[in-house]
Amino acid sequence: MASMTKYARSPRPQGSGFELASWFYMRVSGAILSLMIVFHLMWMHYVIGLNNITFDVIAGRWTDPNVGTLWRTFDLVLLILALVHGINGTRFALEDYIHNRGWRVFAKTLLFVVFFFVIIAGAYVIFTFNG
Amino acid sequence: MSATNSPRGFLAKTISYKGGIGHWSWILHRLGGLGIAAFLILHILDIFMVGVSKEAFEALLFIYHAAIIRPFIWALLFGVFYHAFNGIRIIIQDFWPHMFKYQKQMATAVWIIVLVLVIPLIGIDIMNLLTHG
Secondary structure: OOOOOOOOOOOOOOOOOHHHHHHHHHHHHHHHHHHHHHHHHHHHHHHHOHHHOOHHHHHHHHHOOOOHHHHHHHHHHHHHHHHHHHHHHHHHHHHHHOOOHHHHHHHHHHHHHHHHHHHHHHHHHHHHOOO | OOHHHOHHHHHHHHHHOOOOHHHHHHHHHHHHHHHHHHHHHHHHHHHHHHHHOHHHHHHOOHHHHOOOOHHHHHHHHHHHHHHHHHHHHHHHHHHOHHHHHHHHHHHHHHHHHHHHHHHHHHHHHHHHHHHHO
């Protein structure tokens, strides 16, 4: 990983292995996430308003008989796409800055463990919440 | 191992390097991305509290309600919108390399789009705070 590559931020990795799949994932998920996150932020700030967020607002959107499943699906897709994008992006930074192999493996292991539990926790509450 | 391999060497090189607007975009994109990833962990955990109890969730609602936290929310808003639209610029350049000659124009367009979207959101947040004073 060249952290100081001039201009071209991230040339497409050669071959067809994990790094190429990772390169495509960041771009495809990034394009989808851009649309979803703009919607998410506009909704929470404009439509609801930060100071109007309460337990009942969140519970209401997940348990709504008409659109509850749609909201849970939206939140689940956002959760998974964003966190996997975040893990992979953080991995790029760790690989750029940690040159000692042992520390790099340690940092990446910690990264995967933390994000794994966060994804499980997020998905768990989306699937099991019942008011 | 060059000087860029130590954090201090990297910082010095980052600040002094004259890579132009693309270089600053790269720095903001990475810093924003790392900041967003860190916030996501907090955000998922606070939403997880919805499943624990109403009291547990409301104990953390100051994150979205308190005036003192609001500037951090605005920094985050800017970071998210910048990362999203700069990311779209990167996608355009990577998949359509002939667009690279418009890098500067697109980098400027990213700033305009981000500010046009973020500034009204900050205004709404301030109005929202005032009406709940």
